[in-house]
Amino acid sequence: MSTETQSPVLVAGEPGAPIRARRRxxxxxxxxxxAAGIALGAALSxxxxxxxxxxxxxxxxxxxxxxxxxxxxxxxGRKATDRLVTALVTTAFAIAMIPLVSLVYxxxxxxxxxxxxxxxSNSMYRVVGEGGGAYHAxxxxxxxxxxxxxxxxxxxxxxxxxxxxxxxxxxxxxxTFFVDVMTGIPSIVAGLFAFALFTLVFGNxxxxxxxxxxxxxVLMIPVVVRSCEEVLKLVPNELREASYALGVPKWRTxxxxxxPTAVAGLGTGITLAVARVVGETxxxxxxxxLITGTNLNPFDGxxxxxxxxAYYQLTQPGTATQAFLDxxxxxxxxxxxxxxxxxxxxxxxxxxxxxxxxx
Amino acid sequence: MTATKxxxxxxxxxxAVRRLGDRVFAGSAxxxxxxxxxVLAGVAAFxxxxxxxxxxxxxxxxxGGEGLTGYVAPLIVGTLLGAVLxxxxxxxxxxxxxxxxxxxxxxxxxxxxxxxxxxxAAIPSVVYGFWGLxxxxxxxxxxxxxxxxDLGWLPxxxxxxxxxxRTMLTVGLVLAVMxxxxxxxxxxxxxxxxxxxxxxxxxxxxxxxxxxxxMAVLPYGRSGVIAGAMLxxxxxxxxxxxxxxxxxxxxxxxxxxxxxxxxxxxxxxIALRFPEATGIDVNTLVASGLVLFVITLAVNMLxxxxxxxxxxxxxxx
Numbered sequence: 001m002s003t004e005t006q007s008p009v010l011v012a013g014e015p016g017a018p019i020r021a022r023r024r025x026x027x028x029x030x031x032x033x034x035a036a037g038i039a040l041g042a043a044l045s046x047x048x049x050x051x052x053x054x055x056x057x058x059x060x061x062x063x064x065x066x067x068x069x070x071x072x073x074x075x076x077g078r079k080a081t082d083r084l085v086t087a088l089v090t091t092a093f094a095i096a097m098i099p100l101v102s103l104v105y106x107x108x109x110x111x112x113x114x115x116x117x118x119x120x121s122n123s124m125y126r127v128v129g130e131g132g133g134a135y136h137a138x139x140x141x142x143x144x145x146x147x148x149x150x151x152x153x154x155x156x157x158x159x160x161x162x163x164x165x166x167x168x169x170x171x172x173x174x175x176t177f178f179v180d181v182m183t184g185i186p187s188i189v190a191g192l193f194a195f196a197l198f199t200l201v202f203g204n205x206x207x208x209x210x211x212x213x214x215x216x217x218v219l220m221i222p223v224v225v226r227s228c229e230e231v232l233k234l235v236p237n238e239l240r241e242a243s244y245a246l247g248v249p250k251w252r253t254x255x256x257x258x259x260p261t262a263v264a265g266l267g268t269g270i271t272l273a274v275a276r277v278v279g280e281t282x283x284x285x286x287x288x289x290l291i292t293g294t295n296l297n298p299f300d301g302x303x304x305x306x307x308x309x310a311y312y313q314l315t316q317p318g319t320a321t322q323a324f325l326d327x328x329x330x331x332x333x334x335x336x337x338x339x340x341x342x343x344x345x346x347x348x349x350x351x352x353x354x355x356x357x358x359x
Numbered sequence: 360m361t362a363t364k365x366x367x368x369x370x371x372x373x374x375a376v377r378r379l380g381d382r383v384f385a386g387s388a389x390x391x392x393x394x395x396x397x398v399l400a401g402v403a404a405f406x407x408x409x410x411x412x413x414x415x416x417x418x419x420x421x422x423g424g425e426g427l428t429g430y431v432a433p434l435i436v437g438t439l440l441g442a443v444l445x446x447x448x449x450x451x452x453x454x455x456x457x458x459x460x461x462x463x464x465x466x467x468x469x470x471x472x473x474x475x476x477x478x479x480a481a482i483p484s485v486v487y488g489f490w491g492l493x494x495x496x497x498x499x500x501x502x503x504x505x506x507x508x509d510l511g512w513l514p515x516x517x518x519x520x521x522x523x524x525r526t527m528l529t530v531g532l533v534l535a536v537m538x539x540x541x542x543x544x545x546x547x548x549x550x551x552x553x554x555x556x557x558x559x560x561x562x563x564x565x566x567x568x569x570x571x572x573x574m575a576v577l578p579y580g581r582s583g584v585i586a587g588a589m590l591x592x593x594x595x596x597x598x599x600x601x602x603x604x605x606x607x608x609x610x611x612x613x614x615x616x617x618x619x620x621x622x623x624x625x626x627x628x629i630a631l632r633f634p635e636a637t638g639i640d641v642n643t644l645v646a647s648g649l650v651l652f653v654i655t656l657a658v659n660m661l662x663x664x665x666x667x668x669x670x671x672x673x674x675x676x
Binding site for chain 1: 378380381383384385387388389390391392393394395396398399401402405406408409451452454455456458459460463464472475476478479481482483484485486487488489490492493494495536539543567568569570572590593594596597598599600603604626629630633634637644645648651652655656658659660662663666667
């Protein structure tokens with residue numbers, strides 16, 4: 001028996017009954033096999049004109065196959081399958097990183113060309129070639145987003161309060177279900193809704209900043225409701241009961257006890273909801289349009305917004321094509337910065353305003 | 360007990376001094392909830408009211424001259440083609456990512472990795488369009504050529520290959536990247552909720568990590584993955600700007616993914632034509648938007664129904 005294996009192991013309590021030691025690939029084996037795979041991949045890709053991407057692909061495939069074969073020979077089929085799946089799953093994650101890295105790199109590379117003071121201080125008024133900027137679009141986006149938040153936050157927050165504190169029965173279930181369904185409304189449909197609504201009221205060809213805010217609200221309200229609802233549910237019931245026991249009316253309990261306890265989560269949720277709508281393009285395209293000058297009044301005519309500005313700079317460049325493309329990419333970069341900043345702010349809110357616990 | 364209630368006049372009822380503040384607050388909270396339902400109904404109602412002129416107009420007046428069905432049908436084909444392609448690419452990847460983050464990644468950095476994947480969802484769709492046009496489409500041109508040459512016998516790769524790469528195939532991949540975080544977020548959540556006892560029991564019986572996942576995690580997470588995929592499908596169906604920027608549209612209904620002329624999608628068609636549209640064109644576009652609304656609503660309701668059914672019976676709560 002014991003001669004069959006290199007290192008027989010005696011199981012304690014069963015004298016004289018050696019079992020086969022679990023044979024494993026040495027730790028460095030996968031590393032070595034992958035290195036060999038990469039080397040072979042480099043050689044293979046050199047046959048068709050060397051490229052790094054092809055080398056990595058060949059290397060990953062060959063290395064994985066080699067590890068699978070080696071593991072199958074030494075460790076058996078089950079272990080080999082396990083290793084194969086590990087490789088596949090890790091690859092899936094790596095593949096998902098490619099577009100993210102590539103996108104951020106591209107936007108940075110192309111967007112930094114015009115990331116200058118002119119871009120932030122000038123509008124496109126009477127600009128046909130180089131120069132010009134997105135001053136009008138930046139303020140348009142800020143105003144419309146602020147207006148959207150003014151509409152959405154009270155409605156969303158109150159609905160969340162209703163769902164958590166008051167709601168019961170069929171109405172609650174209906175609201176929960178349809179709020180979920182509403183999160184899936186395509187943004188362009190929300191834009192068409194605002195268009196149809198305002199067309200019925202004001203007649204044809206109306207374009208207003210506030211239309212955009214209404215369209216974005218359709219997208220933002222469900223997000224606010226869902227995140228606020230989750231946060232309010234986390235407020236411990238003991239706090240509410242303590243408040244009732246002191247004779248505090250329900251509405252004051254909600255306003256003075258529940259909301260302050262949840263304020264960090266509410267802030268985070270609302271900030272993330274703003275981040276979700278700030279980059280929306282399609283609804284603004286059909287409701288707000290675009291102008292070259294600065295219009296800061298959302299109740300009077302077309303406005304410029306950053307996403308729509310970026311879209312038109314890219315798709316309808318004038319004669320000085322490169323100038324338009326540069327502005328488009330800078331606007332895209334600014335959008336990403338805006339969204340990322342809102343995400344970071346959301347994280348900071350949840351860190352610094354979180355209720356003190358652990359007493 | 361109530362039967363022995365004393366006949367003596369009971370002290371004045373203590374309950375329910377309905378304070379004004381309470382009534383106002385509860386009323387406004389309930390009102391907001393009902394308002395949301397009204398908004399959803401309003402979306403449908405206003406779309407219908409703006410679409411009616413196109414629904415009743417004679418066929419010749421609809422752009423294209425073949426009536427509303429003839430106008431919308433190729434768009435529906437394009438919409439479904441792009442979204443299904445995205446779903447086929449994104450779902451396996453998203454499951455892999457979710458498994459990696461929940462069970463394979465080093466514990467310390469797993470949360471950060473999840474956050475990085477979520478960043479994909481935060482990037483505005485117009486920026487994805489920029490990226491698809493400037494990076495992905497040119498990068499895929501060699502693949503288009505290869506597919507047309509070597510896989511030409513498949514209807515999807517009938518060719519001739521587009522020289523710009525602005526095809527349905529590229530759009531499908533861009534959409535796949537966009538819905539990846541949605542599917543993987545939900546998959547991650549259900550995978551991490553798989554009962555610890557099942558997982559530990561599997562490992563204790565000597566299962567490898569993959570066997571543990573196959574036996575304890577995947578069966579538990581299946582409906583969650585399906586629901587996540589459907590939510591992603593809903594998102595891909597309605598995605599507008601990325602498609603509008605990347606796709607070179609204009610063709611009728613075709614399954615060819617790599618041609619230089621592709622069926623447009625409903626949403627991108629609206630975005631491209633609406634700003635310049637007048638008269639009956641506007642109504643036609645709104646009618647096509649109504650079709651999109653109905654499709655996505657159905658997909659989303661189905662997805663939510665699956666999610667909720669799972670929540671009721673999972674035993675996780």
